[in-house]
Amino acid sequence: VPLSNRASLVGPHEFYLLKILLNNSDSYELIPKDIIEEEIDLNPSQLDFYLSKLLKLKLIYHEKNLGKDSFKITFSGIDVLSIKKLYEMKILKSLSTVIGEGKESVVYMGYDFDENPIVVKFHRIGKTSYKTLRRKKRTLQGRKSWVRLSIENAESEYNALACLWENRAYVPRPLGLGVNAVAMEYINGKPLFKTDLLEPSRVLDDILSTIRISYVYCKLSHNDLSPYNVVMDTERNIPYVIDWPQASRASEDSLEKDIRHILDFFRNKYDINREINDTLSYIRD
Ligand code: ADP
Ligand code: MN
Numbered sequence: 001v002p003l004s005n006r007a008s009l010v011g012p013h014e015f016y017l018l019k020i021l022l023n024n025s026d027s028y029e030l031i032p033k034d035i036i037e038e039e040i041d042l043n044p045s046q047l048d049f050y051l052s053k054l055l056k057l058k059l060i061y062h063e064k065n066l067g068k069d070s071f072k073i074t075f076s077g078i079d080v081l082s083i084k085k086l087y088e089m090k091i092l093k094s095l096s097t098v099i100g101e102g103k104e105s106v107v108y109m110g111y112d113f114d115e116n117p118i119v120v121k122f123h124r125i126g127k128t129s130y131k132t133l134r135r136k137k138r139t140l141q142g143r144k145s146w147v148r149l150s151i152e153n154a155e156s157e158y159n160a161l162a163c164l165w166e167n168r169a170y171v172p173r174p175l176g177l178g179v180n181a182v183a184m185e186y187i188n189g190k191p192l193f194k195t196d197l198l199e200p201s202r203v204l205d206d207i208l209s210t211i212r213i214s215y216v217y218c219k220l221s222h223n224d225l226s227p228y229n230v231v232m233d234t235e236r237n238i239p240y241v242i243d244w245p246q247a248s249r250a251s252e253d254s255l256e257k258d259i260r261h262i263l264d265f266f267r268n269k270y271d272i273n274r275e276i277n278d279t280l281s282y283i284r285d
Pocket of ligand 1: 099100101102103104105106107119121172184185186187188189191228229231242243244
């Protein structure tokens with residue numbers, strides 16, 4: 001069942017149940033049924049009815065833990081909470097098709113209440129490899145749950161876009177934050193690596209000006225700047241830098257890595273030779 005349809009099948013009780021499971025996911029690996037019973041005003045047979053409905057929609061998952069019926073919210077469950085939230089904020093009216101799928105996110109096209117296309121990016125940390133996730137959890141993040149990590153990535157991307165947009169960088173305009181989802185302006189165009197530019201030097205300048213704004217005004221480094229994360233708006237002919245969840249406090253190392261990456265691309269494809277040090281001093285200035 002597509003995500004948008006599942007969201008529309010969720011009524012107020014199921015919605016409340018999902019919220020209970022989300023709010024307890026930091027304290028429990030699996031949430032025992034008695035904890036849920038304490039937090040919701042439903043009799044046992046009603047509770048079972050709504051839990052089984054959520055199970056059928058695969059928005060929660062069930063496991064016996066130490067002999068107790070226990071539950072956990074799934075990625076789709078958090079996605080549905082995000083969809084409801086963005087709907088209530090009057091940002092997202094309906095979801096359409098998947099337009100991108102990466103290691104840690106799924107990107108959907110959707111429509112706002114005026115039927116304009118928008119983009120909704122759902123963060124799903126650890127959806128591909130549990131092993132990578134475990135390594136990440138151990139080395140970087142302590143013992144945070146994948147739920148928490150996904151929420152933090154969405155927040156971090158939203159905050160980065162908000163600062164960048166306010167400072168007039170070329171990024172999609174952020175429209176709102178769901179639980180693990182960022183709604184943003186849809187850029188009608190193609191990724192930079194698939195485009196043959198007529199004015200590559202000017203486009204490179206535009207990208208560098210976005211990086212300068214991120215560094216100087218937002219104190220952020222992108223950390224994954226590449227021709228895959230730049231969308232060329234075909235009508236306005238402007239490069240938009242996307243994919244900011246990894247943005248972190250600006251550091252010289254990460255800035256230099258990002259800049260080298262993009263200068264290499266323009267050197268190899270367009271024979272544009274910019275000095276790394278000149279470029280770095282322009283950015284820092
Ligand atoms: P990830 O690399 O983690 O999958 P991205 O933010 O790079 O996430 O998005 C994946 C793909 O979705 C992009 O390569 C692009 O094609 C598309 N996309 C993402 N955001 C937008 C946007 N605001 N407008 C148009 N297309 C987008
Ligand atoms: Mn990307």
